[in-house]
Amino acid sequence: MAEHTGSPTEKYWYLKQLSTERLEALLTAQHGADADTELLDAIVEVMIEREKNNPTGRLPDIDTAWNDFQTYYNTPDGEGKSLFPEETEDFTKSRPAEKSLTKKSPHSRSHFSNCIRRFVMPTAVSVAATFVILFGIQASGIDIFGSMAKWTNDTFQFSAGHSSDIYDALQGTLSEWDIGNVNIPHWYPKGAELASVDVTEDSETVMVWATLKSSDDKTFFISIDKYDAPQIVDSYTFEIDAESVEEYISDSKLYYIFTNTDSITVAWSDDTVLLSIWGDLTVDEVKGMVNSIGG
Amino acid sequence: MTPEQNKYLEEFYGAHFHEIMLHAYSVLSNWPDAEEVAQDTFHTASEKIEVFMTHPSPMGWLKNVAKNKALNKWRFNKRRDQGIISMETLSRELAGDGADYDMPSVVSICAEILTPEEFSLFREIEIEGSDMKTAAEQRGITVWACQKRIQRIKKKLQEHWPDK
Numbered sequence: 001m002a003e004h005t006g007s008p009t010e011k012y013w014y015l016k017q018l019s020t021e022r023l024e025a026l027l028t029a030q031h032g033a034d035a036d037t038e039l040l041d042a043i044v045e046v047m048i049e050r051e052k053n054n055p056t057g058r059l060p061d062i063d064t065a066w067n068d069f070q071t072y073y074n075t076p077d078g079e080g081k082s083l084f085p086e087e088t089e090d091f092t093k094s095r096p097a098e099k100s101l102t103k104k105s106p107h108s109r110s111h112f113s114n115c116i117r118r119f120v121m122p123t124a125v126s127v128a129a130t131f132v133i134l135f136g137i138q139a140s141g142i143d144i145f146g147s148m149a150k151w152t153n154d155t156f157q158f159s160a161g162h163s164s165d166i167y168d169a170l171q172g173t174l175s176e177w178d179i180g181n182v183n184i185p186h187w188y189p190k191g192a193e194l195a196s197v198d199v200t201e202d203s204e205t206v207m208v209w210a211t212l213k214s215s216d217d218k219t220f221f222i223s224i225d226k227y228d229a230p231q232i233v234d235s236y237t238f239e240i241d242a243e244s245v246e247e248y249i250s251d252s253k254l255y256y257i258f259t260n261t262d263s264i265t266v267a268w269s270d271d272t273v274l275l276s277i278w279g280d281l282t283v284d285e286v287k288g289m290v291n292s293i294g295g
Numbered sequence: 296m297t298p299e300q301n302k303y304l305e306e307f308y309g310a311h312f313h314e315i316m317l318h319a320y321s322v323l324s325n326w327p328d329a330e331e332v333a334q335d336t337f338h339t340a341s342e343k344i345e346v347f348m349t350h351p352s353p354m355g356w357l358k359n360v361a362k363n364k365a366l367n368k369w370r371f372n373k374r375r376d377q378g379i380i381s382m383e384t385l386s387r388e389l390a391g392d393g394a395d396y397d398m399p400s401v402v403s404i405c406a407e408i409l410t411p412e413e414f415s416l417f418r419e420i421e422i423e424g425s426d427m428k429t430a431a432e433q434r435g436i437t438v439w440a441c442q443k444r445i446q447r448i449k450k451k452l453q454e455h456w457p458d459k
C-alpha cells in the first residue's frame with residue numbers, strides 16, 4: 001500500500017471516496033475552537049477539484065462571480081460599507097452548543113425503490129475508471145441542496161481491540177441511535193482497533209462512521225447511513241474511481257468491491273441502509289468482514 | 296485602487312474565491328449565503344487593499360475576515376428567524392386571547408404601511424431569506440442600495456410599532 005505523507009489531501013486521501021453530501025457534512029462539522037483546520041483545508045481542496053471536474057452548481061463560475069462582484073459589490077456606493085461587519089466574538093460563545101443528541105423514535109419502514117446502475121465496466125484495467133452506483137431513492141425534481149437541514153454530530157472515542165469488542169462497541173452505538181437492527185461485521189482484521197465513531201444526524205438521516213486502525217498503522221472505515229424519512233429527497237450517489245469492481249455475494253446479499261492500488265471499498269445497500277467499508281485493506285480482509293455480517 | 300492593486304485583487308479572487316466560499320459554507324451550511332459572504336469578504340479586501348496586499352499571510356487574513364463575516368451572517372439569520380417568530384407572537388396579540396390568529400394579518404399590516412415596492416423587498420429579504428445580491432439584481436441596483444432600502448423600511452416599521 002502506498003504511504004500517505006505530505007499534503008493534507010494526501011494525508012486525508014479517503015476524502016476522495018466520500019460523496020459530496022458527506023463532504024459537506026464533514027465541512028460543516030469543522031467549526032469553533034476544536035476545528036481541525038488541516039482536515040478542513042483538505043476537504044476544501046477535494047471539493048474544489050471535484051466541482052471543477054463535475055460542476056454541480058454549488059460553486060459559481062469564477063468569471064460570472066467576478067462580474068457579479070464588480071457589478072453589485074465593488075461599486076462606489078459601497079465605500080466604507082459591509083453587508084456583514086466582522087465581529088470577533090468567540091464562536092463557541094456566539095453559536096449555541098450542539099443540540100443535545102436525542103434518541104430517535106423508531107419509524108416504520110418506508111417503501112423506496114432501489115436503483116442500482118453500473119455505468120462503466122472495463123475488463124482488465126490499468127487505467128482507473130469512474131463507477132457510479134446509485135443507491136436508495138430516486139429524486140423527483142426536489143431541490144436536494146435546499147433540503148439539507150442542520151446537522152448534529154458527535155464523536156465517541158473507543159479503545160476496543162478484539163473483533164468481539166469492536167462489534168460490541170459499534171453495535172452499541174448503533175443501538176443508541178435506534179439503528180441496532182443493521183447487520184455489521186463480526187470479524188475484523190487481526191490487530192484492528194476501533195479508534196472512534198462519529199455520528200451525524202439530520203431530520204432524515206443518521207450517519208455512523210467508524211474509524212479503525214490496525215497494528216501496522218493502517219486505517220480503514222466503516223460507515224452506516226440510515227435513511228428514515230417517509231419521503232426521502234435524493235438518491236445517494238456512490239461515486240468512486242477504481243481500477244476494477246467485483247460483484248460479491250455473501251449470505252444472499254450483493255456487495256460491490258472496488259479496488260485501487262492504495263485502497264479498497266465495499267458497498268451494500270437495501271431500501272433504507274447504505275453500508276460501506278473502505279481503506280487500507282486487502283480483498284481477503286474485506287471479504288472476511290463481509291462474510292461475517294449477520295453471522 | 297491603483298491598477299496594480301486591482302490586478303492583485305482580481306488574480307487573488309480568481310485563485311481563491313471558491314476556497315473562501317467553502318470556508319464560509321463550513322459556518323453557514325447554505326450555498327447562497329456562503330457566496331454572499333465570500334463576495335462581501337473580497338469587498339472588504341478591496342476596501343483594505345493595502346493591508347491585504349502587504350499582510351504576511353493574505354490568505355490567512357482573508358479566511359479570518361470570511362469566518363467573522365460568516366458568523367455575523369449566521370447571527371443575522373437567527374435574528375431574522377426570531378423576527379418571524381415575533382410576527383407570530385404579534386399576530387396572536389392582535390387576534391386576542393383564545394382567538395385563532397393569522398400571521399398573515401401582521402404581514403398585511405406591513406403591506407399597508409409600506410409601499411408595494413418596499414413591501415416586496417421586505418418580504419424577500421426579511422421573511423423569505425433571499426440573499427441581497429439576488430434582490431439587487433432583480434431591481435438593477437447594487438447590494439448597498441438594497442441594504443439602504445432595507446434599513447429605511449425597518450425604520451418605517453419601527454415607527455409604527457415602537458415597542459415591537
